Amino acid sequence: MSARALILAASVLVGVAPAVAGVGSDYSTVEKTDYIIGCMAANGQTRQALERCACSIDTIAEILPHDEYEQAETILRMNKIAGQSSEVFRTTGMFDDIVANMRRAQAEAEIKCFP
Numbered sequence: 001m002s003a004r005a006l007i008l009a010a011s012v013l014v015g016v017a018p019a020v021a022g023v024g025s026d027y028s029t030v031e032k033t034d035y036i037i038g039c040m041a042a043n044g045q046t047r048q049a050l051e052r053c054a055c056s057i058d059t060i061a062e063i064l065p066h067d068e069y070e071q072a073e074t075i076l077r078m079n080k081i082a083g084q085s086s087e088v089f090r091t092t093g094m095f096d097d098i099v100a101n102m103r104r105a106q107a108e109a110e111i112k113c114f115p
Helices: 003-021 029-043 047-063 066-079 084-091 093-113
Strands: none
16 A cells, blocks of 8 residues: 555544544544654554554543643644753643653553554
8 A cells, every 4th residue: 555545544544533433532633644644654654554553543532632632742842942942841840741641641552552
């Protein structure tokens, strides 16, 4: 299966899964697809990777409310930026807790979806 076909399949899978399972319905299709594409880049462009990556974001969505997911993603992006303006994201305990919650959700997804 080509990479384009896998991306299309991921988009369809992400769009249908919440309606069927009622899982993570506040996560947008774009967010889920973005996660799946990144996950597949790290785990291979195969049908099995697509299924596991879709399982992973669905598991994260079951555990982590959407607003916490967005906050953690923002903090992680800001941590990558050098400079004083992003220092607060690296030194604030509350932000560490938000990222830790996301890491726990990701670990649970890893156990469930990547046996």
